[in-house]
Amino acid sequence: MSDVIAPETRIPKVGFVSLGCPKALTDSELILTQLSAEGYQTSKTFEGADLVIVNTCGFIDDAVRESLDTIGEALAGNGRVIVTGCLGARAGDDGSNLVRQMHPSVLAVTGPHATQEVMDAVHANLPKPHDPFVDLVPPAGIKLTPRHYAYLKISEGCNHRCTFCIIPSMRGDLVSRPVGDVLKEAKALFESGVKELLVISQDTSAYGVDVKYRTGFWDGKPVKTRMLELVQTLGEMAEPYGAWVRLHYVYPYPSVDEVIPLMATGKVLPYLDVPFQHSHPDVLRRMKRPASGEKNLERIQRWREACPEIVIRSTFIAGFPGETEAEFQHLLDFMREAQIDRAGCFAYSPVDGAVANEIPGMLALEEREERRARFMAVAEEVSAAKLRQRVGATMQVLVDSAPAMGRKGGAGRSYADAPEIDGTVHLLPPEKISKTLKVGEFTRARIVGTQGHDLVAVPV
Helix, strand or coil, X not given: CCCCCCCCCCCCEEEEEECCCHHHHHHHXXXXXXXXXXXXXXXXXXXXXXXXXXXXXXXXXXXXXXXXXXXXXHHHHCCCEXXXXXXXXXXXXXXXXXXXXXXXXXXXXXXXXXXXXXXXXXXXXXXXXXXXXXXXXXXXXXXXXXXXXXXXXXXXXXXXXXXXXXXXXXXXXXXXXXXXXXXXXXXXXXXXXXXXXXXXXXXXXXXXXXXXXXXXXXXXXXXXXXXXXXXXXXXXXXHHHCXXXXXXXXXXXXXHHHCHHHHHCXXXXXXXXXXXXXXXXXXXXXXXXXXXXXXXXXXXHHHHHHCCCCEEEEEEEECXXXXXXXXXXXXXXXXXXXCCCEEEEEECCCCXXXXXXXXXXXXXXXXXXXXXXXXXXXXXXHHHHHHHCCCCCEEEEEXXXXXXXXXXXXXXXXXXXXXXXXXXXXXXXXXXXXXXXXXXXXXEEEEEEEECCEEEEEEX
């Protein structure tokens, strides 16, 4: 009797597109991890996939357009599309789901932070090949970032109701992750080779408010569900690995002052991503921003006194409804006096559902854009001057790119540069022939010049 060879079982393939902020990215990583655990193949392209998942952004108008265009491209290129993310929670003009209104042929639509709902939709349209085996997934899960850095999401949602923002309507109120779970994930990431951990949430400073700073446990020891204790423990955890801990979306509450000594002593990077949005008290009140916004300049000065190396990046809105020329000038003066190292700026976008759209004094689009351009000119002036001060210094650089082991140079980042949003350190060929560079490792480099938003350095 001749042997019968069973036909090879085809593994179902899921195309995946991730848009939006780091919080959406971590949602994508959770979905990809579960897909992999259940035996699905994943791909970054539509071609050859059995279905496509698009994780969308639904915040400002440009993001909405990009998400809707991507869904359209996926439908045209594949035809079987599941939509998730913030745009999936948006309603259209008629009150129905915006995505289904624009693209009625999608297979399913979910909101953000909806791993199980997405998997249910996948199972309904593409049966899973086998039961999950967690040993098929690396301990750190599936990452969309390079191997050497990772985002750590500590909470979901936001309790604030800033008038320009509709995120709470899509992501809900604040839900802090159990501190033990957060620290367990961080440990797995460090053990997998991550050299830079980027702590993110919608409001990092508010971590634990919803559970009244409940005490959890990590490694047999009690740890409060609070930003200070979390950051302190992460810093201690990172030290044996020689890894960085970087803080994002830190609202300027008075409690942030307690974290600055950790930066001064090197427990975590002396870097704060603080979404100030504006400087004028009246504009901040119209925005309904939390914390003591009118005292931010004084607080920044105290931070710099306590930790001279601190780098502050922030985002701002130009042309907010009712913003006078004097209020805008106040913002420009604030930028110069506060010496914000890195700044981004949006011209106010009248997002559907934002309360701010009803505030009197909506500026014309041309004026909003003109103010944004003026703001960025000042921001770049301040940033360029601060970069020039680093020429001659020797800094630790995390290598992101090193063709031919760095013999022809490479690219990396200093503690002052978060991935994707800040500058780059352009690495020239090393002075010593024996010197090599490796992606994901640190090198010392002497700063020899500046180039726009970037530094130029020689590995030493």
